[in-house]
Amino acid sequence: MKRRNIQLDSDGKLRHFLSTEGLPRQMLIDILDTAESFAGVTEQSVKKVPLLRGRTIVNLFFEASTRTRTTFELAAKRLSADVLNLQIASSATAKGETILDTLANLEAMQCDMFVVRHAESGTAHFIAKHVAPHISVLNAGDGSHAHPTQAMLDMFTIRRSKGDFYPLNVAIVGDIKHSRVARSQIHALTTLGVHEVRAIGPKTLVPDEIKELGVHIYHDMKEGLRDVDVIIMLRLQNERMSGAMLPSEHEYYKRYGLTQEKLAYAKPDAIVMHPGPINRGVEIESSVADGPRSVILQQVTNGIAVRMAVMSMTLGRSQQSQGTT
Amino acid sequence: MTSQTHIPTLISKLTSETQAYIENNAISQPMMVGIHTGGAWVAEQLHSALGLEIPLGKLDISFYRDDFTRVGINPQVKPSQLPLSIDDKHILLVDDVLYTGRTIRAALNELFDYGRPASITLIVLLDRNGRELPIQADIVGRRVDLKPDEQIKLQGPDPLVLVTSEVK
Numbered sequence: 218m219k220r221r222n223i224q225l226d227s228d229g230k231l232r233h234f235l236s237t238e239g240l241p242r243q244m245l246i247d248i249l250d251t252a253e254s255f256a257g258v259t260e261q262s263v264k265k266v267p268l269l270r271g272r273t274i275v276n277l278f279f280e281a282s283t284r285t286r287t288t289f290e291l292a293a294k295r296l297s298a299d300v301l302n303l304q305i306a307s308s309a310t311a312k313g314e315t316i317l318d319t320l321a322n323l324e325a326m327q328c329d330m331f332v333v334r335h336a337e338s339g340t341a342h343f344i345a346k347h348v349a350p351h352i353s354v355l356n357a358g359d360g361s362h363a364h365p366t367q368a369m370l371d372m373f374t375i376r377r378s379k380g381d382f383y384p385l386n387v388a389i390v391g392d393i394k395h396s397r398v399a400r401s402q403i404h405a406l407t408t409l410g411v412h413e414v415r416a417i418g419p420k421t422l423v424p425d426e427i428k429e430l431g432v433h434i435y436h437d438m439k440e441g442l443r444d445v446d447v448i449i450m451l452r453l454q455n456e457r458m459s460g461a462m463l464p465s466e467h468e469y470y471k472r473y474g475l476t477q478e479k480l481a482y483a484k485p486d487a488i489v490m491h492p493g494p495i496n497r498g499v500e501i502e503s504s505v506a507d508g509p510r511s512v513i514l515q516q517v518t519n520g521i522a523v524r525m526a527v528m529s530m531t532l533g534r535s536q537q538s539q540g541t542t
Numbered sequence: 543m544t545s546q547t548h549i550p551t552l553i554s555k556l557t558s559e560t561q562a563y564i565e566n567n568a569i570s571q572p573m574m575v576g577i578h579t580g581g582a583w584v585a586e587q588l589h590s591a592l593g594l595e596i597p598l599g600k601l602d603i604s605f606y607r608d609d610f611t612r613v614g615i616n617p618q619v620k621p622s623q624l625p626l627s628i629d630d631k632h633i634l635l636v637d638d639v640l641y642t643g644r645t646i647r648a649a650l651n652e653l654f655d656y657g658r659p660a661s662i663t664l665i666v667l668l669d670r671n672g673r674e675l676p677i678q679a680d681i682v683g684r685r686v687d688l689k690p691d692e693q694i695k696l697q698g699p700d701p702l703v704l705v706t707s708e709v710k
Contacts (some may be wrong), residue, residue, distance in 0.1 A: 266605035
């Protein structure tokens with residue numbers, strides 16, 4: 218028997234959103250379509266719909282984040298849910314309470330959804346396995362494993378500016394090895410069926426295993442960016458860098474930093490993306506980040522609609538399919 | 543069981559009554575808004591028959607439904623499109639079938655999230671019995687009495703056909 222995907226309920230609907238890996242293509246399309254309709258909500262004078270009125274969503278952040286937490290919070294509020302923000306590092310676990318104890322307490326307070334970010338890979342899965350049947354878990358980033366809502370907002374941004382996925386060549390540039398964003402993007406891009414996914418970066422930061430996911434590896438920007446429609450720059454994650462994986466920041470910028478000059482290697486209408494926060498002059502030149510081909514701020518805006526979509530899809534399943542029967 | 547009603551007759555009845563309504567109430571520059579999907583089809587025909595100046599608006603009330611926790615979300619929700627600000631406008635709200643009144647309740651809530659209209663007039667192709675809320679239409683194409691287990695639905699868009707069936 219096929220192992221059941223923990224992300225889906227018995228009706229095949231989205232119950233948790235932990236990873237873009239292993240979800241059917243139609244599910245990803247549904248997320249994008251639903252997000253598209255939520256994008257209109259921000260044009261109303263009251264930027265809110267009553268869908269999740271009376272529901273409580275808890276942002277459980279074991280790792281610091283501003284943008285991601287803020288957009289999850291805004292998404293929840295625009296759906297009229299109540300939101301609780303917990304910075305766990307400074308809270309219960311510091312007093313020796315285990316994650317499961319913390320969760321049990323939040324469940325006892327009748328919360329409906331946990332949005333989880335943790336420095337350790339697999340935390341969101343672990344929590345999803347242990348929560349009560351009516352609770353949904355969204356992964357807001359776990360270690361170097363996955364960051365599925367970021368990947369989906371990137372897919373949304375790509376679809377909005379390019380239309381179809383099939384003909385696209387997409388290059389992901391930088392620290393692929395430590396990037397949960399890159400991993401989730403690769404799964405989403407291949408599921409959605411783009412023409413080619415490329416990874417560009419130094420050998421130390423681009424693991425060979427990703428070839429098994431169908432990714433083509435390049436170590437040179439000029440070659441890697443040729444005929445590319447979408448360039449996704451990753452942040453150089455200094456805080457994750459252990460040991461000497463890089464010669465120097467300066468050297469890295471010279472070889473892999475996205476400058477106007479290197480941007481010219483890609484297609485003339487290629488778009489430039491970055492999950493933020495950007496390191497100006499480290500992985501990307503300011504004039505590129507702020508230039509006409511950059512969709513970096515649109516990514517932030519789109520993040521709200523995509524998170525609204527995932528929240529309403531997971532919490533809006535019919536009550537019969539919420540695991541009790 | 544299937545029964546059909548001549549839609550063009552109903553549309554022309556709605557057109558002349560709406561025209562009279564606009565004149566009797568001295569409404570200038572009304573803005574017509576159709577409720578997705580059936581209401582929008584009816585509204586398209588009415589809008590062109592009346593020759594209204596302001597482009598047609600469309601409303602998808604999915605995000606305002608009161609049965610969301612029971613039926614979940616439909617990913618094919620179309621974004622609502624209102625051509626311009628509804629503040630101080632006279633809205634002609636159009637739907638295909640008025641039944642429980644819950645759709646209109648949701649539509650009114652959504653409209654008010656876009657602004658404060660001067661007035662809202664409800665126009666429906668068909669008014670059937672079974673109201674659950676104190677909501678009535680101002681202009682009605684036809685009234686029908688159906689049994690509670692009967693359902694009537696507008697299919698379209700080309701041609702528009704009313705189909706009656708029994709609820710399974």
